[in-house]
Amino acid sequence: MKETAISIRELTKRFGDFTAVDRISFDVYKGEIFGFLGANGAGKTTAMRMLCGLSFPTSGSGTVAGFDVMREGEMIKRHIGYMSQRFSLYDDLTVMENIRLFAGIYNLTPYRTRRRAVELLSRLNFLGERHTLVGALPLGWKQKLAFSIATLHSPEIVFLDEPTGGVDPITRRQFWELIYEEANRGTTVFVTTHYMDEAEYCARVSIMVDGEVRALDTPAALKRQFATDSMDGVFRTIARGAKRAE
Amino acid sequence: MDVIEINRLSKRYGQVRALDEVSLSVGRGELFGLIGPDGAGKTTLFRLLTTLISPDSGAATVEGLDIVHGYRRIRELVGYMPGRFSLYPDLTVEENLNFFAALFGTHVQDAYDLVAPIYRQIEPFKNRRAGKLSGGMKQKLALSCALIHRPSVLFLDEPTTGVDAVSRSEFWDMLAGLKAKDITMLVSTPYMDEAQRCDRIALCNEGRILGIDTPAGIVSRFDSRLYAVSAGNMFTLLQATRTFEGVDACYPFGSTHHIVAGGNFDAAALDGHLKADGLQDVRIAPCMPTIEDVFIKLMQR
Numbered sequence: 001m002k003e004t005a006i007s008i009r010e011l012t013k014r015f016g017d018f019t020a021v022d023r024i025s026f027d028v029y030k031g032e033i034f035g036f037l038g039a040n041g042a043g044k045t046t047a048m049r050m051l052c053g054l055s056f057p058t059s060g061s062g063t064v065a066g067f068d069v070m071r072e073g074e075m076i077k078r079h080i081g082y083m084s085q086r087f088s089l090y091d092d093l094t095v096m097e098n099i100r101l102f103a104g105i106y107n108l109t110p111y112r113t114r115r116r117a118v119e120l121l122s123r124l125n126f127l128g129e130r131h132t133l134v135g136a137l138p139l140g141w142k143q144k145l146a147f148s149i150a151t152l153h154s155p156e157i158v159f160l161d162e163p164t165g166g167v168d169p170i171t172r173r174q175f176w177e178l179i180y181e182e183a184n185r186g187t188t189v190f191v192t193t194h195y196m197d198e199a200e201y202c203a204r205v206s207i208m209v210d211g212e213v214r215a216l217d218t219p220a221a222l223k224r225q226f227a228t229d230s231m232d233g234v235f236r237t238i239a240r241g242a243k244r245a246e
Numbered sequence: 247m248d249v250i251e252i253n254r255l256s257k258r259y260g261q262v263r264a265l266d267e268v269s270l271s272v273g274r275g276e277l278f279g280l281i282g283p284d285g286a287g288k289t290t291l292f293r294l295l296t297t298l299i300s301p302d303s304g305a306a307t308v309e310g311l312d313i314v315h316g317y318r319r320i321r322e323l324v325g326y327m328p329g330r331f332s333l334y335p336d337l338t339v340e341e342n343l344n345f346f347a348a349l350f351g352t353h354v355q356d357a358y359d360l361v362a363p364i365y366r367q368i369e370p371f372k373n374r375r376a377g378k379l380s381g382g383m384k385q386k387l388a389l390s391c392a393l394i395h396r397p398s399v400l401f402l403d404e405p406t407t408g409v410d411a412v413s414r415s416e417f418w419d420m421l422a423g424l425k426a427k428d429i430t431m432l433v434s435t436p437y438m439d440e441a442q443r444c445d446r447i448a449l450c451n452e453g454r455i456l457g458i459d460t461p462a463g464i465v466s467r468f469d470s471r472l473y474a475v476s477a478g479n480m481f482t483l484l485q486a487t488r489t490f491e492g493v494d495a496c497y498p499f500g501s502t503h504h505i506v507a508g509g510n511f512d513a514a515a516l517d518g519h520l521k522a523d524g525l526q527d528v529r530i531a532p533c534m535p536t537i538e539d540v541f542i543k544l545m546q547r
Binding site: 167176195236 | 282283284285380381382407408409410411412413415436437438439451480481484497498499500501538541542545546
């Protein structure tokens with residue numbers, strides 16, 4: 001049996017009488033690139049917050065990186081990486097200062113910080129930019145750097161919330177190559193996106209509608225199931241039935 | 247004279263050339279798309295054309311009025327939906343609409359026929375505060391408010407960014423409805439697949455225009471042979487293909503990788519090479535370029 005990085009059962013979150021996430025269950029395997037799609041307002045953000053240990057589920061059970069989602073939120077936070085399009089790095093700090101800041105937050109030793117910094121920056125061909133202010137970097141570089149910093153503490157799972165929004169088509173692809181490489185090293189990648197071609201880059205994809213997971217399979221199997229030649233077609237068929245508008 | 251005429255317009259912010267000698271024109275009733283990533287200069291161009299900032303050099307007119315000297319009149323004639331939600335979150339849906347009508351010295355009833363197809367979808371929530379609306383509903387309210395003074399030109403800055411694929415497609419349907427009413431529209435988007443919904447598009451990157459044409463015209467500019475390749479392990483495939491002779495470029499493209507073929511590219515030889523490398527289920531076939539392929543190619547020049 002494959003080793004799981006995330007395993008959740010009937011996970012539910014209610015706000016008053018509103019059920020934002022309604023009994024979702026799935027496993028994400030170790031080293032897998034898992035696409036987490038859904039219509040606006042389907043409950044993706046709420047579900048992701050629970051998986052990242054930022055919000056406790058109302059009911060259900062599960063583990064993320066081996067820790068209990070119901071009780072061990074703090075432990076989960078230490079064993080995952082997180083990057084979103086909205087917030088990634090501090091513009092008024094240099095590349096190296098950002099690395100040191102996040103290394104400090106994750107309690108890395110100075111020796112390990114230096115080693116990881118050189119490793120990540122040389123992988124990105126960024127060593128020459130280590131004293132550049134992040135605010136002066138082009139957006140695409142920032143996003144690649146943000147991804148690397150999200151994996152600074154070698155987390156078992158990295159959560160990416162729309163990491164490529166607004167990024168040019170070449171950088172978007174370079175970004176996905178970084179994701180592939182990271183997954184090849186054994187890191188589990190959990191990613192949301194509005195670009196349907198990116199859904200094709202995932203090993204498996206889940207699609208949420210109205211708080212529920214309505215479909216979950218490999219892109220090829222989903223396309224067969226919904227008799228369409230693209231993930232865009234799959235998404236449209238499933239999301240058109242949405243009753244909730246966020 | 248075209249509705250929008252832009253001649254070598256430039257704008258700098260400190261050292262950054264946000265817009266670098268951009269020229270284009272948009273005809274009456276045209277739905278014109280600015281396609282490009284963040285930092286392409288799309289928002290700067292909108293802010294110039296809506297007279298919110300002044301250019302460093304170059305000139306532009308909207309409805310024949312100069313954007314620097316004719317700004318008062320331009321503001322009465324154009325509608326603008328900025329990229330960031332800019333309505334009053336603590337006013338209700340209905341209050342926002344009335345407020346914008348009042349600003350332009352008009353009444354909601356006077357433009358109701360124009361606004362109705364869009365506004366009717368959010369009318370059931372007219373007493374809800376705008377800040378409490380969903381993304382899709384905010385977008386519809388913002389569009390309604392931008393139309394309330396019956397503008398002849400509409401500027402829409404990334405109206406579909408961060409919106410799911412279904413809502414995006416519904417929004418473009420609404421724009422098609424407005425086009426039928428002869429409203430001239432300049433729309434920006436980072437989503438290449440939305441280019442197909444425009445009459446003409448400009449591909450923009452880093453303050454410059456890479457090309458202007460109809461979507462079909464842009465695609466026909468792709469002057470290399472293009473192949474789609476797939477195999478069991480797509481990541482290994484990418485690296486193995488890139489280093490093969492005659493491959494000018496290879497990049498992920500949905501469920502396949504696209505190969506831009508050089509003069510000496512031999513598909514059968516690549517097939518043999520990949521199989522010898524141990525790749526399973528190798529498939530190589532010629533394919534049609536898309537706007538995104540053209541964009542990637544123009545960016546590399």
